[in-house]
Amino acid sequence: MTLQDQLDAFRERFESGELPRKPTQAQLDTMRRATADLIESGLADRALKAGEVAPDFKLEGADGNAVSSQELLANGPLIVSFYRGVWCPYCNIDLKALEATRPEFESRGAQLVAISPQTPSNSRKSRRDNGLNFPILSDKGSKVAAAFGVRFALPSDLVNLYKTFGNDLPTINDDPSWVLPMPARYVIGGDRVVAYAEVNPDYTRRPDPSILLPVLERLNSSVLA
Numbered sequence: 500m501t502l503q504d505q506l507d508a509f510r511e512r513f514e515s516g517e518l519p520r521k522p523t524q525a526q527l528d529t530m531r532r533a534t535a536d537l538i539e540s541g542l543a544d545r546a547l548k549a550g551e552v553a554p555d556f557k558l559e560g561a562d563g564n565a566v567s568s569q570e571l572l573a574n575g576p577l578i579v580s581f582y583r584g585v586w587c588p589y590c591n592i593d594l595k596a597l598e599a600t601r602p603e604f605e606s607r608g609a610q611l612v613a614i615s616p617q618t619p620s621n622s623r624k625s626r627r628d629n630g631l632n633f634p635i636l637s638d639k640g641s642k643v644a645a646a647f648g649v650r651f652a653l654p655s656d657l658v659n660l661y662k663t664f665g666n667d668l669p670t671i672n673d674d675p676s677w678v679l680p681m682p683a684r685y686v687i688g689g690d691r692v693v694a695y696a697e698v699n700p701d702y703t704r705r706p707d708p709s710i711l712l713p714v715l716e717r718l719n720s721s722v723l724a
Contacts, residue, residue: 537700546648554646558636561622575608581680600708607715644680
């Protein structure tokens with residue numbers, strides 16, 4: 500089953516009321532409207548693209564140690580995946596799919612990191628609950644997400660809905676601003692040039708990790724040429 504198949508199956512279960520918390524039609528309408536408005540805004544189209552130079556970053560990992568993109572890129576290509584947080588079931592499905600493909604990334608000389616605005620303690624929970632063996636980095640205020648062009652502010656009706664769901668983002672992220680990154684996937688070469696970029700304002704849509712493998716192979720071929 501592909502990653503998108505898994506995400507679609509979860510969405511169907513959620514929207515049909517198979518899960519303990521059945522959403523009302525009004526709640527579904529609010530979520531769908533927020534996604535449609537974010538798509539319509541064109542923000543994803545203005546995000547960092549393939550062929551552009553990725554910004555440097557240095558962020559705190561789940562273990563409290565700083566992780567530098569410059570140091571990571573010194574060892575080969577870097578896969579960067581932005582996600583919303585430990586509270587998002589779609590993100591957790593995505594993280595598990597990345598973990599399942601991680602050995603193939605590493606066999607092609609690449610390292611993988613995931614970035615979210617949540618606190619390091621919540622990043623530790625992400626790693627523990629999802630069985631992850633790659634770094635989860637905390638981007639407070641989604642500042643690095645903004646540098647990549649994927650940060651957005653939640654509309655007020657979605658903020659109110661998330662509060663009713665118990666998604667207390669100011670506490671989860673230690674930040675009162677109610678900003679998040681759009682789910683995004685980047686492959687960055689050792690020269691900091693983006694070799695692959697995928698940004699989707701619809702958080703229920705994610706690219707399968709396997710499509711990154713040919714990108715890494717092309718990067719390896721260009722280095723050897």
